[in-house]
Amino acid sequence: MEHLTGSANLPHDVWTLIVGRTAAQSVRDLCSLRMSCTAARNVGEEDFVYRCASxxxxxxxxxxxxxxxxxxxxxxxxxxxxxxxxxxxxxxxxxxxxxxxxxxxxxxxxxxxxxxxxxxxxxxxxxxxxxxxxxxxxxxxxxxxxxxxxxxxxxxxxxxxxxxxxxxxxxxxxxxxxxxxxxxxxxxxxxxxxxxxxxxxxxxxxxxxxxxxxxxxxxxxxxxxxxxxxxxxxxxxxx
Ligand SMILES: [Zn+2]
Ligand SMILES: [Zn+2]
Known part of the structure; x- marks a missing residue:
């Protein structure tokens, strides 16, 4: 999955935004996103993301x-x-x-x-x-x-x-x-x-x-x- 290798280089702030927004949409989507790459998995463990979870x-x-x-x-x-x-x-x-x-x-x-x-x-x-x-x-x-x-x-x-x-x-x-x-x-x-x-x-x-x-x-x-x-x-x- 080439696009994911590319997206792993996104700045941390952008990841936070993406993962936070996803969490606010659905926990299921959040879980799939976290499994998609290391960057998402790391950001997904931050308190901020858990606070957003819908x-x-x-x-x-x-x-x-x-x-x-x-x-x-x-x-x-x-x-x-x-x-x-x-x-x-x-x-x-x-x-x-x-x-x-x-x-x-x-x-x-x-x-x-x-x-x-x-x-x-x-x-x-x-x-x-x-x-x-x-x-x-x-x-x-x-x-x-x-x-x-x-x-x-x-x-x-x-x-x-x-x-x-x-x-x-x-x-x-x-x-x-x-x-x-x-x-x-x-x-x-x-x-x-x-x-x-x-x-x-x-x-x-x-x-x-x-x-x-x-x-x-x-x-x-x-x-x-x-x-x-x-x-x-x-x-x-x-x-
Ligand atoms: Zn009164
Ligand atoms: Zn009264």
Whole structure:
């Protein structure tokens, strides 16, 4: 294969680009490319390439469960080592909400959050709001404002739900939502106590309750009520 001998002389940066782009397309293509020549194989071992790898959530689930997929599991492990944020986020959600080790899940979730992954920030926001403690709730509200400002809420919910969807329901650790978890306590607030009704109305009206980019609680002026709405919706992401 003459063209490959020629391409082996490409500068390292170009190889990085090619291999990275291939990884972002498909892991299968990445593997074939890595087998094609030494230069591609060397570059293919770099963290950057593992961070780019495009792995459908169903593949990640299957690979981590099936003992027959040892090479795929090794690949996933390398992705985690290289801080592939999406892969890390999924295993954190799985540890926290799908019957894994909560402690490991929390640790990973904080790492991913610190790297600015918004779905992880969203998840931490929800976990803070579920705590019965004023300081946590304030921290959570701050995160909510940030996610709203970045218009990131809907995409975060979709990413979270993508990990939960299609898994065994008996594994689901659905968070319990009590009256004490609700945030708005102002008697002067006109929307207080109405978030459940707004959620149900939107869900019946549109059938698709996660994609609330065109509605949700964005029109509610009280941030505490908006947080309550997100809490109610969060619990239903496990439906
Ligand atoms: Zn309020
Ligand atoms: Zn309110």
């Amino acid at each position: 792995i459908p959530v169903s593949d990640q689930r299957w690979w981590s469960l099936s003992p027959m997929h040892q090479p795929a599991r090794n690949f996933l492990a390398r992705c985690r080592q290289s801080r592939h944020l999406k892969v890390l986020f999924r295993s954190a959600v799985s540890d926290l909400f799908l019957g894994g080790c909560r402690f490991a899940g929390m640790e990973t979730m904080h790492v991913v959050t610190a790297h600015g992954h918004s779905a992880a920030q969203y998840t931490v926001f929800m976990m803070l709001m579920l705590r019965d403690n004023f300081e946590s709730k304030n921290k959570g509200l701050e995160t909510l404002r940030g996610l709203e400002a970045a218009s990131a809420l809907t995409i975060c919910k979709l990413e979270f739900r993508g990990v939960i969807q299609g898994t065994w329901t008996h594994l689901h650790r659905v968070p319990m939502l009590n009256a004490e978890n609700l945030v708005c306590s102002s008697h002067a607030c006109p929307s207080r106590g109405n978030m459940g009704a707004i959620y149900r109305h939107q869900r019946c009206g549109r059938g698709w309750h996660v994609n609330d980019g065109d509605g949700g609680a964005a029109h509610i002026s009280c941030v505490h009520c908006r947080a309550d709405y997100e809490l109610i919706l969060f619990v239903h992401l496990f439906d």
